Amino acid sequence: MKEKYRVLGETEQYILLYLISIKEGVAVKEIYEEMKLSPNSVTQALNKLLNEGFLVEKREEVFPRKRLIYLSEKGRKIAQLLLQIQEIMKSNQ
Numbered sequence: 001m002k003e004k005y006r007v008l009g010e011t012e013q014y015i016l017l018y019l020i021s022i023k024e025g026v027a028v029k030e031i032y033e034e035m036k037l038s039p040n041s042v043t044q045a046l047n048k049l050l051n052e053g054f055l056v057e058k059r060e061e062v063f064p065r066k067r068l069i070y071l072s073e074k075g076r077k078i079a080q081l082l083l084q085i086q087e088i089m090k091s092n093q
Contacts, residue, residue: 013045014082017054020069021079025058028067054078 012035019034020026032042046069049055054075060066071079 013049014078016042016045016049017071017075017079018082018086020055020071021076021083024070025068027060028069031069049075 016031016035019031023030028039028042028046031046032039035042046055046057050057053072056070056072056075058068058070060068
């Protein structure tokens, strides 16, 4: 049975970058469990962010099938901006 999934929007991709910035080297499974989305939806968004150069993927040495996701330098810059926006929003409450 083919699993249904939805395409993550731009805002959700920013949330994805933010989550990875909090815990770099996070496993794909942890991401979709945290976001409560289907594995296919998260994988599609991750692949897009990987192709655009925001993320870097490494394979775990002990379990090579396990994909670990890190921010690239480009992704780190965006994550820093997102954190600044979050701080501004908190200070205006």
